[in-house]
Amino acid sequence: MSHSRGGAEPAVHDELEALFRPQSIAVVGASANPQSQGYEFVQALVEIGFPGPIHPVNPKLDELFGRKAYPQLEAVPGAVDFVISAVPASATLELVEGARAKGAKLIHLFTARFSETGREEATRLERELSSRVKEAGIRVIGPNCMGLYYPKAKLTFDPGLPAEPGDIGFLTQSGSHAFRVIGRGKERGLRFSKVISYGNALDLCESDFLDHFAEDPDTSIIAAYVEGIRDGRRFFSALRRAAAKKPVIVLKGGRSPAGHTAASSHTAALAGQMKLWRGAVRQAGAIEVRTINELVDMLVTFEYAGHAEGNRVAVLGGAGGETVESADLCSEAGFELPLPPAEMRAQLRETMPHAWDWVGNPVDASILAWGRRSESFAVMEMMAASPAYDAIIANVRGIEQALGRDDGGELFRDTLDRAKRLAKGSGKAAMFVLGEPESSEEWRWKGAIRVREELATAGIAVFPDMDRATHAMSRYLGYLARRRNGSSNGSR
Amino acid sequence: MSHSRGGAEPAVHDELEALFRPQSIAVVGASANPQSQGYEFVQALVEIGFPGPIHPVNPKLDELFGRKAYPQLEAVPGAVDFVISAVPASATLELVEGARAKGAKLIHLFTARFSETGREEATRLERELSSRVKEAGIRVIGPNCMGLYYPKAKLTFDPGLPAEPGDIGFLTQSGSHAFRVIGRGKERGLRFSKVISYGNALDLCESDFLDHFAEDPDTSIIAAYVEGIRDGRRFFSALRRAAAKKPVIVLKGGRSPAGHTAASSHTAALAGQMKLWRGAVRQAGAIEVRTINELVDMLVTFEYAGHAEGNRVAVLGGAGGETVESADLCSEAGFELPLPPAEMRAQLRETMPHAWDWVGNPVDASILAWGRRSESFAVMEMMAASPAYDAIIANVRGIEQALGRDDGGELFRDTLDRAKRLAKGSGKAAMFVLGEPESSEEWRWKGAIRVREELATAGIAVFPDMDRATHAMSRYLGYLARRRNGSSNGSR
Numbered sequence: 001m002s003h004s005r006g007g008a009e010p011a012v013h014d015e016l017e018a019l020f021r022p023q024s025i026a027v028v029g030a031s032a033n034p035q036s037q038g039y040e041f042v043q044a045l046v047e048i049g050f051p052g053p054i055h056p057v058n059p060k061l062d063e064l065f066g067r068k069a070y071p072q073l074e075a076v077p078g079a080v081d082f083v084i085s086a087v088p089a090s091a092t093l094e095l096v097e098g099a100r101a102k103g104a105k106l107i108h109l110f111t112a113r114f115s116e117t118g119r120e121e122a123t124r125l126e127r128e129l130s131s132r133v134k135e136a137g138i139r140v141i142g143p144n145c146m147g148l149y150y151p152k153a154k155l156t157f158d159p160g161l162p163a164e165p166g167d168i169g170f171l172t173q174s175g176s177h178a179f180r181v182i183g184r185g186k187e188r189g190l191r192f193s194k195v196i197s198y199g200n201a202l203d204l205c206e207s208d209f210l211d212h213f214a215e216d217p218d219t220s221i222i223a224a225y226v227e228g229i230r231d232g233r234r235f236f237s238a239l240r241r242a243a244a245k246k247p248v249i250v251l252k253g254g255r256s257p258a259g260h261t262a263a264s265s266h267t268a269a270l271a272g273q274m275k276l277w278r279g280a281v282r283q284a285g286a287i288e289v290r291t292i293n294e295l296v297d298m299l300v301t302f303e304y305a306g307h308a309e310g311n312r313v314a315v316l317g318g319a320g321g322e323t324v325e326s327a328d329l330c331s332e333a334g335f336e337l338p339l340p341p342a343e344m345r346a347q348l349r350e351t352m353p354h355a356w357d358w359v360g361n362p363v364d365a366s367i368l369a370w371g372r373r374s375e376s377f378a379v380m381e382m383m384a385a386s387p388a389y390d391a392i393i394a395n396v397r398g399i400e401q402a403l404g405r406d407d408g409g410e411l412f413r414d415t416l417d418r419a420k421r422l423a424k425g426s427g428k429a430a431m432f433v434l435g436e437p438e439s440s441e442e443w444r445w446k447g448a449i450r451v452r453e454e455l456a457t458a459g460i461a462v463f464p465d466m467d468r469a470t471h472a473m474s475r476y477l478g479y480l481a482r483r484r485n486g487s488s489n490g491s492r
Numbered sequence: 493m494s495h496s497r498g499g500a501e502p503a504v505h506d507e508l509e510a511l512f513r514p515q516s517i518a519v520v521g522a523s524a525n526p527q528s529q530g531y532e533f534v535q536a537l538v539e540i541g542f543p544g545p546i547h548p549v550n551p552k553l554d555e556l557f558g559r560k561a562y563p564q565l566e567a568v569p570g571a572v573d574f575v576i577s578a579v580p581a582s583a584t585l586e587l588v589e590g591a592r593a594k595g596a597k598l599i600h601l602f603t604a605r606f607s608e609t610g611r612e613e614a615t616r617l618e619r620e621l622s623s624r625v626k627e628a629g630i631r632v633i634g635p636n637c638m639g640l641y642y643p644k645a646k647l648t649f650d651p652g653l654p655a656e657p658g659d660i661g662f663l664t665q666s667g668s669h670a671f672r673v674i675g676r677g678k679e680r681g682l683r684f685s686k687v688i689s690y691g692n693a694l695d696l697c698e699s700d701f702l703d704h705f706a707e708d709p710d711t712s713i714i715a716a717y718v719e720g721i722r723d724g725r726r727f728f729s730a731l732r733r734a735a736a737k738k739p740v741i742v743l744k745g746g747r748s749p750a751g752h753t754a755a756s757s758h759t760a761a762l763a764g765q766m767k768l769w770r771g772a773v774r775q776a777g778a779i780e781v782r783t784i785n786e787l788v789d790m791l792v793t794f795e796y797a798g799h800a801e802g803n804r805v806a807v808l809g810g811a812g813g814e815t816v817e818s819a820d821l822c823s824e825a826g827f828e829l830p831l832p833p834a835e836m837r838a839q840l841r842e843t844m845p846h847a848w849d850w851v852g853n854p855v856d857a858s859i860l861a862w863g864r865r866s867e868s869f870a871v872m873e874m875m876a877a878s879p880a881y882d883a884i885i886a887n888v889r890g891i892e893q894a895l896g897r898d899d900g901g902e903l904f905r906d907t908l909d910r911a912k913r914l915a916k917g918s919g920k921a922a923m924f925v926l927g928e929p930e931s932s933e934e935w936r937w938k939g940a941i942r943v944r945e946e947l948a949t950a951g952i953a954v955f956p957d958m959d960r961a962t963h964a965m966s967r968y969l970g971y972l973a974r975r976r977n978g979s980s981n982g983s984r
Contacts, residue, residue: 117850117859174813176858187932227816253816256823261831262809262854263816290824291817291959317754321666324719324745324754325783331748332782339753358609362754366668367609436928436956440679440941449932464928467783 013215022081029086030056038086073098109142145199146175166191169219171209189456214242227263243285304461308429314383316394317362333474384426397435400447505707514573521578522548530578565590601634637691638667658683661711663701681948706734719755735777796953800921806875808886809854825966876918889927892939
């Protein structure tokens with residue numbers, strides 16, 4: 001599969017899908033120490049309810065989570081499709097022999113301390129391992145990674161991850177990024193079809209996973225965090241195919257010399273390479289991002305922002321200076337901010353005589369009545385209904401303030417409902433800015449968390465600040481415009 | 493004073509300082525409704541303990557917070573130095589007469605709905621008001637603003653603001669930005685000498701306040717949020733003088749056409765003007781920022797980052813992919829990231845035989861032992877002691893995780909103490925990245941808030957993410973370098 005090029009991707013998809021649907025699993029290096037990964041792998045599979053047998057393997061263990069433990073792989077009864085390895089690097093050659101004996105098709109090597117150390121002996125071991133698994137006909141995820149999170153198939157590497165599946169596929173060379181993207185994403189309403197943390201890519205690599213996600217019917221949006229690329233030509237052809245079918249967000253780690261060193265790969269002329277890389281990512285129709293936060297922002301956008309036909313944006317700016325900041329950030333992001341058109345001005349004249357001539361875009365909430373009679377929402381509703389606008393960005397920071405009032409609970413409820421109708425009812429692209437839930441006052445923080453949770457659960461694209469929202473919206477509108485203009489043949 | 497140019501700033505300082513030290517205050521438009529600003533102004537002064545008389549004025553009120561209320565200003569016994577106005581715009585001409593009768597020297601007009609509405613009648617009223625106060629010899633802050641927060645003199649406009657003074661002076665045309673900067677700043681350890689929210693600047697303006705802060709012995713760092721500028725030549729000469737003495741951070745609202753409209757001022761050829769503006773701010777030796785978050789970040793940096801002689805930065809990157817991201821962001825911010833020098837490598841060889849050859853810069857915490865034997869901190873301590881580095885940026889995200897362990901409390905305490913020693917003991921510039929306290933799990937959030945509070949209180953520059961930290965450090969090191977090279981004659 002690492003050698004497939006061109007039109008063989010459906011085969012790649014099916015082959016990986018078969019590997020990712022094991023009937024039985026063995027966790028070698030399972031452990032009774034709750035701080036260890038050998039404990040958590042078993043716990044995670046038990047808790048998510050993996051339907052087949054889960055076999056802990058460790059000569060020092062009798063049982064774990066009610067599952068009988070075996071001294072070595074060969075002692076496990078019946079077939080073992082999938083082997084998860086939490087043993088030290090020195091024990092992995094033996095592990096491959098055991099996996100072969102049990103007819104395993106896939107090994108996930110959580111085991112680390114291979115080529116990423118930069119040490120000769122460790123790199124030699126990785127090469128040896130590579131030829132042994134090839135010989136045995138076993139495919140490998142890793143080493144030095146978290147492995148496979150596939151909630152629909154009840155496979156997961158950590159007990160804390162959501163059990164509900166979603167439609168985002170994420171391939172990542174870094175395990176810590178897998179946790180961050182799933183965790184941050186969860187709080188903003190994202191769920192995943194599969195997350196594959198694949199580390200040093202001894203066998204299965206970025207291009208295999210891209211091909212898989214491109215064809216995967218459960219995956220609508222793809223994100224990739226890559227450090228090294230095994231085969232550039234194959235990667236960009238996989239990227240082009242994937243991006244023609246689905247939005248693909250790409251984060252390259254090791255863009256700088258220091259980052260490159262940190263990512264444990266070495267090349268000369270990095271700056272020039274990065275320029276070529278950027279051009280190739282753009283040409284493939286994918287979207288490059290700089291940070292994990294930005295990657296999550298773009299996933300939230302593609303998942304929830306909705307559709308827009310142009311870049312005329314209606315903005316609820318906040319109050320006073322915040323409105324001015326919103327205006328500057330929106331303009332600098334390249335949006336048009338049309339003032340309310342004549343029909344809407346007439347409507348305003350009737351309903352808000354004190355402010356009708358004064359309401360602009362962004363809308364300044366400080367000049368309008370708030371609370372139950374929230375005029376800001378009324379204005380935004382008019383904008384959402386007007387053909388003068390393609391998209392909405394609403395700074396609704398402080399909805400949770402209502403909880404500080406006597407009648408707050410009901411007002412809070414009403415405002416949330418109104419926000420949901422505004423975002424989802426207009427048929428336009430919409431983003432909500434909530435402010436960071438970083439207050440040190442507990443009731444405010446709890447309120448802010450509740451606002452985020454309710455809006456995210458309702459399928460609204462939520463952002464912690466205007467800067468990140470405008471940046472994401474700008475890239476999104478650019479993507480939609482390129483698709484409209486047919487500069488790429490894909491669609492979503 | 494609005495006409496002073498050149499060398500008259502000490503006089504400006506003293507004149508304003510006299511105005512800002514009233515013996516007695518009247519709040520006109522005081523109200524018994526706790527939702528109103530006329531209530532909160534009185535409450536705020538009472539609670540912070542303003543030592544002189546506070547007189548609520550309102551014909552419908554008997555008393556407020558135990559202070560007898562008077563039907564109009566003229567009925568207040570004795571002199572009134574400072575009048576705070578929360579009456580509607582239509583009542584302000586009468587208010588000026590009352591203030592004049594009582595010998596008031598300063599009026600703060602919270603009152604809004606003047607020229608900012610863009611309406612002719614309201615603008616005419618503002619002009620009339622302007623000539624009346626000039627005639628009466630009364631100085632004015634406002635209209636359309638929050639006024640004066642001067643904790644050392646026990647003056648404040650909101651009951652929620654900290655009572656302890658600090659050394660940052662902030663002048664802001666926007667009242668909402670006053671709240672955000674004080675609030676966000678508070679959580680990151682910032683305190684203020686004075687914050688002046690001055691709105692439409694009918695009389696006292698940005699240049700007056702800049703001149704004041706430049707000479708103010710209580711102010712070491714100045715921040716300014718300005719939308720319109722009354723007199724560009726005077727402003728830039730004030731800015732040059734101020735920036736020669738103290739760091740000055742400037743945020744311009746209304747950089748874009750839409751922002752300009754939102755800021756209610758109108759000029760042609762804005763883009764060209766902004767280019768000139770940027771050049772002039774840079775030439776004056778001040779630091780321009782784009783958002784309020786960035787403004788707070790720069791204040792935190794100047795207040796707490798400490799001194800650096802160069803741009804060689806030692807970085808604790810986090811774990812795995814985070815380390816690579818840290819490396820990329822640091823490199824893209826223009827830092828040098830030297831690898832550990834030979835002496836340090838020798839020291840590592842002795843103390844961390846499993847990782848000595850592998851430790852890089854950024855330091856990857858995932859390859860080191862953690863918990864009580866935290867090797868990441870040990871490595872950072874060696875870097876802090878090494879002449880190979882000028883500054884430290886440490887991603888310590890997740891210190892609060894310790895609270896999830898049985899022995900967590902003590903480990904948490906130890907780690908915090910160690911972090912404090914690392915930041916403050918090296919004599920090098922230092923910044924700590926904490927991660928956003930945005931978890932929806934309560935114990936994590938509480939732990940994160942506690943980490944931020946303890947480190948901020950210990951005088952450590954804390955940041956929510958690596959992107960913002962590297963951006964601030966980069967601008968800071970640039971500022972220090974310009975000072976070293978004498979490209980500006982100021983110092984701090």
